[in-house]
Amino acid sequence: MPEPIHILIVDDDQAIRDLLAEGLSDSGYCCDTACDGADGLRKMQSNGFDLVVSDIDMPEMDGVQFLQEIKRIRPDTEIIMLTGVVDVETAIQSMRLGAADYLTKPFNLVEVRITVERALEKQRLVREKWEYQKTLEAKVAERTIELSRKNREVEDLFDRLKFSYQTTLEALATALDTRDTETLGHSLRVAAYTVAVARRMGVTDPELTDIYRGALLHDVGKIGVPDAILRKPGKLTPEEWVEMRKHPEIGYRILQGINFLEAAREVVLSHQEAYDGSGYPRGLKGKEIPLGARIFAVVDTLDAMTSDRPYRRALTQQAARDEILKCSGTQFDPEVVKAFLDIPNDEWNEIHRKVMQDVMTRNLARF
Numbered sequence: 001m002p003e004p005i006h007i008l009i010v011d012d013d014q015a016i017r018d019l020l021a022e023g024l025s026d027s028g029y030c031c032d033t034a035c036d037g038a039d040g041l042r043k044m045q046s047n048g049f050d051l052v053v054s055d056i057d058m059p060e061m062d063g064v065q066f067l068q069e070i071k072r073i074r075p076d077t078e079i080i081m082l083t084g085v086v087d088v089e090t091a092i093q094s095m096r097l098g099a100a101d102y103l104t105k106p107f108n109l110v111e112v113r114i115t116v117e118r119a120l121e122k123q124r125l126v127r128e129k130w131e132y133q134k135t136l137e138a139k140v141a142e143r144t145i146e147l148s149r150k151n152r153e154v155e156d157l158f159d160r161l162k163f164s165y166q167t168t169l170e171a172l173a174t175a176l177d178t179r180d181t182e183t184l185g186h187s188l189r190v191a192a193y194t195v196a197v198a199r200r201m202g203v204t205d206p207e208l209t210d211i212y213r214g215a216l217l218h219d220v221g222k223i224g225v226p227d228a229i230l231r232k233p234g235k236l237t238p239e240e241w242v243e244m245r246k247h248p249e250i251g252y253r254i255l256q257g258i259n260f261l262e263a264a265r266e267v268v269l270s271h272q273e274a275y276d277g278s279g280y281p282r283g284l285k286g287k288e289i290p291l292g293a294r295i296f297a298v299v300d301t302l303d304a305m306t307s308d309r310p311y312r313r314a315l316t317q318q319a320a321r322d323e324i325l326k327c328s329g330t331q332f333d334p335e336v337v338k339a340f341l342d343i344p345n346d347e348w349n350e351i352h353r354k355v356m357q358d359v360m361t362r363n364l365a366r367f
């Protein structure tokens, strides 16, 4: 059974009230009556009605004021105004203020019923639209929550995946380092140093991660250099140097087809290039050399000079700084050298300490 429709009839003329109440009750509506605006508002506040039929010309509060009050307290209510022939202008004004329609006295009940039905039909459509909108908004809100939850899941998955890649690459770089006993922790150190300088130069992810991976894997191609050359205690012959100098290209080939290392691979290929074009394998100059490789060249010198060698003790940080500054503009990119020199010794010592702790405990942390 559909909900009954409640109609309030407000008129100071009892005959009209009774006529309307009877006529509309016959059509199946639940009717109530009020003799003036104040009485009507009281009933509105306690019961609520779907539709109000109100006279315009009433003592105390007139129909227009009454209409405005109803629209304020129950905006959903439809209102039909009753007017004398002379008052059509006021009836039109009422419609501007939100009345659904108006009836001119004298009226017949058929006319009243049609007008009431039309107003209720309009109300039904408005309510349906409103319900639809509410459902839609609720659905959108629900989907938004669902979507942000999924987003967080994907981000979390991505982070875990990145961490797995990172630890795998770090393990690989450490394994490569151990082949050459002189360079324990070298790859992890230069990778961390490279990131420090890159950050100082304003590099952010994803480029930062690519640069880190490139520095970490820079010597992966040494896997293709025979032990007899790689671990030779004495000086290399010119022929042996030819072999040794193949390692950037070997590394580049090894990493071919690994999508997530595509940018890192360029650093691997270019890590032995020099700013003035005197490096290898391609003799690139200046900005032709990828930024990661230009940074790597500087920090590789820092690491080489500040690490112990079988033939000499580690040199001081200051000695490394002096040497790097001396080669600014020739071997090294001056912008990189500036960023490098801007980082205080304490910060370098701290990075070094952290990396070596990681190497020693085999708990390879991310940068």
Ligand SMILES: [Fe+2]
Residues within 6 Å of the ligand: 218, 219, 247, 271, 272
């Ligand atoms: Fe190298």
